[in-house]
Amino acid sequence: MTTLPHRTEDAGSGTVGPGRSAVPRPDERIARFIAEALGDARTVLNVGAGAGSYENAARAVTAVEPSESMRARRPVRLARAIDAVAEELPFADGEFDASMTLFSVHQWSDVRAGLREMRRVTRGPVAVLSCDPDLVREFWLYRYAPEVLDTEALRHPTVEELAASLGGNGTVRTVPIPLDCTDGFNEAYYGRPELLLDPAARQACSAWSFVDDGVRERFDRTLRRDLESGAWDEEFGHLRTRPTYEGSLVLVRATP
Ligand SMILES: C[S@@+](CC[C@H](N)C(=O)[O-])C[C@H]1O[C@@H](n2cnc3c(N)ncnc32)[C@H](O)[C@@H]1O
Numbered sequence: 001m002t003t004l005p006h007r008t009e010d011a012g013s014g015t016v017g018p019g020r021s022a023v024p025r026p027d028e029r030i031a032r033f034i035a036e037a038l039g040d041a042r043t044v045l046n047v048g049a050g051a052g053s054y055e056n057a058a059r060a061v062t063a064v065e066p067s068e069s070m071r072a073r074r075p076v077r078l079a080r081a082i083d084a085v086a087e088e089l090p091f092a093d094g095e096f097d098a099s100m101t102l103f104s105v106h107q108w109s110d111v112r113a114g115l116r117e118m119r120r121v122t123r124g125p126v127a128v129l130s131c132d133p134d135l136v137r138e139f140w141l142y143r144y145a146p147e148v149l150d151t152e153a154l155r156h157p158t159v160e161e162l163a164a165s166l167g168g169n170g171t172v173r174t175v176p177i178p179l180d181c182t183d184g185f186n187e188a189y190y191g192r193p194e195l196l197l198d199p200a201a202r203q204a205c206s207a208w209s210f211v212d213d214g215v216r217e218r219f220d221r222t223l224r225r226d227l228e229s230g231a232w233d234e235e236f237g238h239l240r241t242r243p244t245y246e247g248s249l250v251l252v253r254a255t256p
Contacts, residue, residue, distance in 0.1 A: 014184040024184025024204045026053045033175055034100060035187070037253045041098030047086045047118060048104025052078040053183075054129075062096065064089065086114030091121040098122060102129040103185070105162065105198040115165035126166055129175070129251040131156045131185075136247035137216035140236045141186055142194070145219040145228075148186070151207045152248075159252055173251050176244035187247040191239040193223060193232060 004009065029056050038044055042059050049055070049063035051073040065071050065081035066067075074081060084090050086101065087110050096100060099122040108114045118126045135151040142149045163170040181188035184204035189196045202208040226232040239245065 012093070021219075022252065024102075024188070024201070025182050026056075027181045027183045027188075028090055029178050030175060030181070030183060031056060033173075033251060034102070034129065036102060037125060037251055038098045039125060041095045041124055043095075045091070045096040045099035045118070045121060046091075047089070047096060047099065047101040047114070048107065048160055049081050050104070051075070052081075052100055054100075061212075062091075078168045085109075086117055089117045089121050094123045096122050096124075098124045098127070100127040100129070103114040105130050105157055111161065115162065119166055119168070119254070123256075125253055125255050128162050128166070130159075130162065130250060130252065132159050132248045132250045134158065139187055139190070139247055140193075140239075145211070145215055146216045147211045148219075149208045151210045152186075155207070159250055163174045163254065166252070168254045168256045170254040171251065173253070174246045175249040175251050177249060179241075179243055179245075185249070187245060187249060190245040190247065191234045191242060193227060193236075196224060 009084065026153050034054050044061050046052075046061050046063045046139065049065045050067075050070045052063065053065070054079060055061045055078055060080055063074070063081035064084045064086070065074075066083060066085045068083070071081045071083065083089065083130055086104075086108050099118045105111050105114065105128060114127070115126070131152060133156040136149050136153045136156070137146070150223055160170050163172060168229065177187055177190065179191045184201060186196070186205050186207070189201065200215070201215075223232065233240070
């Protein structure tokens with residue numbers, strides 16, 4: 001069965017067979033975290049909107065998405081996305097109550113310009129959900145696939161850069177990831193390592209598409225070995241029952 005994971009960006013679509021991990025979908029607890037950051041905003045701009053993950057966290061949404069294939073993946077119940085880039089938003093100053101960009105800034109050609117544009121067109125809070133590159137290597141996956149997390153760390157702007165680009169009154173909050181997180185980024189599997197052995201689960205996280213087959217094969221072989229021998233559980237087994245994980249997922253929020 002060919003499926004369309006909710007966030008495939010440049011990684012292509014995945015194939016999920018019986019007995020494998022479920023297709024990633026937005027997590028309702030993370031959605032609440034985002035909704036809280038948007039406050040009581042009525043009009044919300046979503047930049048790099050992709051297929052529209054977490055748009056339910058907002059109210060009247062205007063979506064911006066430069067990729068034609070991603071725009072085509074948007075369910076019909078969501079607003080059609082406008083073909084534009086963050087760096088040049090086709091909106092007037094202060095047009096939106098709030099704006100958000102989720103899992104997207106690492107792909108922009110000019111993060112500062114894009115965030116300045118979001119600030120310009122937004123009266124209230126701007127919320128950026130991203131990965132803190134200074135924390136990304138602290139995850140146990142670094143033991144098994146350092147190249148993947150090195151890629152993540154190199155691609156993502158620092159939280160200081162995000163906050164400085166937004167200006168105003170900024171806060172940075174670590175997003176608690178639930179043990180049964182339904183989303184599909186690497187840390188969503190912090191307490192369920194077996195699920196990350198599924199190539200379809202890895203495909204939903206684009207950093208895996210930047211490494212070669214040898215890295216994926218070594219990851220698969222060494223993690224399987226450590227799960228079978230009990231070595232993973234000896235060192236990281238406490239994570240199997242930890243209700244939430246505070247890792248590299250952060251929400252940077254700024255008001256003017
Ligand atoms: C990983 S996807 C995330 C999509 C969606 N926000 C989500 O959470 O599922 C990143 C998105 O950012 C978009 N993107 C890349 N460069 C962009 C830019 N300069 N301005 C706006 N969006 C961009 C990509 O086309 C892609 O759809």
